[in-house]
Structures are given as structure tokens and as C-alpha cells.
Amino acid sequence: MIRLIVALFLLATPVAAEEIVSGLSQSQVAINANFDGSAILIYGAATRTSPPPDWPLLQVIITVEGPSSPLIVRHKERVAGIWINQGAVEMEDAPSFYAVATTGDLSDILSKSEDDHYAITVEHSLRAVDSASDTLNPKDYVAAAQRIRTVSDAYRLDRNSVLLLQQSLFRTEVTLPANLIEGIYKVRIFLTRGGKVIDMQESQINVQKAGLERFLFNLAQQQPLIYGLVSLLLAGLAGWGASEAFRRLRF
Secondary structure (H helix, E strand, O other), X not given: OHHHHHHHHHHHOOOOOEEEEEEEOOOEEEEOOOXXXXXXXXXXXXXXXXXXXOOOOEEEEEEEEOOEEEEEEEEEEEEOOXXXXXXXXXXXXXXXXXXXXXXXXXXXXXXXXXXXXXXXXXXXXXXXXXXXXXXXXXXXXXXXHHHHHHXXXXXXXXXXXXXXXXXXXXXXXXXXXXXXXXXXXXEEEEEEEOOEEEEEEEEEEEEEEOOHXXXXXXXXHHOHHHHHHHHHHHHHHXXXXXXXXXXXXXX
């Protein structure tokens, strides 16, 4: 009887029919004086324990999210010729970078309920937690923050940029901008069918300063007094050198 119950339980337990196997072209990014951005290749496949359904088709969504920090968005209005603050909203977690790459339009391959659950789109990564204005909807501030960072290419949505072959193999390339900040960049891959997420995998890209930039950053953070003195010394030497060069050119 016990064996029969166990067997029935195993048969009733759903087994994941499709799972993600993926990789990154690089998991470490070094920022130095010549750094002008980095292209990360994200690739993988959907492995199966049973034949895939003919419909709905498999879709892939890939997100790359940079380190988050609080962000205050202010609303200004012109009063008597002077621009003054009329309200502000604080975002609890605003990613410094957020890219979404897909095999199609998000509205076609991802349901709203799944987006609410997994926080895939940029809108769900920006959360308004405190409002200093009662006259405007905090969602307007969230939209403004998203619009500003989209214009600066910090936030982007690349539709149809994920290449999917034979409903199994996928690849895309995400370009990280030159003005990266240090930290862990989270890469998430979602497989969807009919708007539902059937599997998700997460990996990381470690972005750090390297060489002289790393040394100066550590010195400024760990020994600010020494960093300040060295900066003053270098500024003085640079001024003296320019003065001497100008004096010699005159004579």
C-alpha cells in the first residue's frame, strides 16, 4: 500500500519538461583607462525530458541588471520665471543598468501575472516608496525615471534580438556601456510558452576596476587622507611643471 501511494505521488508530481543550459562569453569585466564598453555573448539551449508541444512556441527573454541604489526623482515647475521643486518620489531600488532582450514582443510572449511575479520588465524593477507630493501620481515619477535612463541608454528593450534556432538553441549579445559602475550584474534567462514562464536561470557578471584605476579607487575609499595629500602633491607638481615649461618657452 505504501509503495502504491508513493508511486501515485510521483506520477502526480509535475516534472519540468524543459530546462535551461546556458553560458556567458565572459563573467569578469575589467574597467581600465581604455575601457569603452564590453559586449557579452549569452548563449544556451533548452534541454527536454519529453518531446516539446507543437503549440504554443517556445520563447526566450534575457535580462541583464546592474547594481541598484536609491534614486530620488523631482518634479519641477516654473513659477514667476523660476524653476522650483513641486514634489519628489524616492525609488527604493533603481538599477544602474537594465537591458531586456527577447525573441518577440513582450506583450505576446509574457503575461502580466508572470511579469508581476518575476519582475522582468523595467517598470517592475523601479519601485516608488516615498512621495513628497500629494498632487501627482508616483507612477508618473517612475515613468520619468525610466524615460530619462532610456534616453541615456542605461535602460533598453531589444525586441527580436534573441536568436532562437530549432526551438532549442538561443543566443544574444548585450553591450555594456562605457560608464559602468562596479558591482555584480545579474543575468536572468526565462523560457516561456503561451506567456507562462516554464524555467528560469540566473548567473552573474563581476565588473571591477583594474590596474591604476583600481589602486586609486581603493586608496580613495580606504585611505582618504593619503589620497587627498597625493592629489594635492600631483596638482602642485603639474602646476610647477607647466610654469617651468612656459618660462623656458619664453626664453
